[in-house]
Amino acid sequence: MRATTADREQSAIYTYLICLAAWAIPGAGHLLLGRIQKGVTFLVALTLMFLCGLWLEGRLFPLEIRQPLVALAALADMGVGVLFFIARGAGAGAGRVVALTYEYGNAFLIVAGLLNMLVVLDAFDITQGRK
Amino acid sequence: MTSHLGLMIVFAFFVSIVFATLMRDEPKQQLRFGGQLFAAFVVGGITLGWILYFFPL
DSSP, rough: OOOOOOHHHHHHHHHHHHHHHHEEEEEEEEHHHTTHHHHHHHHHHHHHHHHHHHTOOOBBOOOOOTSSSHHHHHHHHHHTTTHHHHHTTTTBBBBTSSSTTHHHHHHHHHHHHHHHHHHHHHHHHHHHTHH | OHHHHHHHHHHHHHHHHHHHHHHHHHHHHHHEEEEEEEHHHHHHHHHHHHHHHHHHO
């Protein structure tokens, strides 16, 4: 039986919602897709990695288009979803440049965001039946 | 804990967990692959550190 246009649209909306959830809360996409073990692992690992970055006095970079490298770092930071906005809202992630662990903190924060982007792509692949 | 080596180990730990979970489906395989990745990151980092030690800036 052929899928109707409405079915395809509904499927596309479902895919986008899963990807949005996966971005917003690390592991949420996998949890919604029934991959509980993977979802919980991503949730715990990426959240802890992000918190480690804050603890190490890393900076949550602002989205400054005039400074391309800062903007790219900000986009990577935002990859971790609502955690980024909660931390920014709470005044965390100001970054202390003179701290010994500042660069390590940045690496933790940026990589947590980038890894979550990979997790979103994995959730997308699952919705497309590729995994 | 906040030594260079300690932080590198913590970083390798988190990255290994996420990659292993992404790339393997069975928990047993994830554990095995994660362990291999973790060892490769740590040994690779230390090896690279020693190589760079002989080529100062």
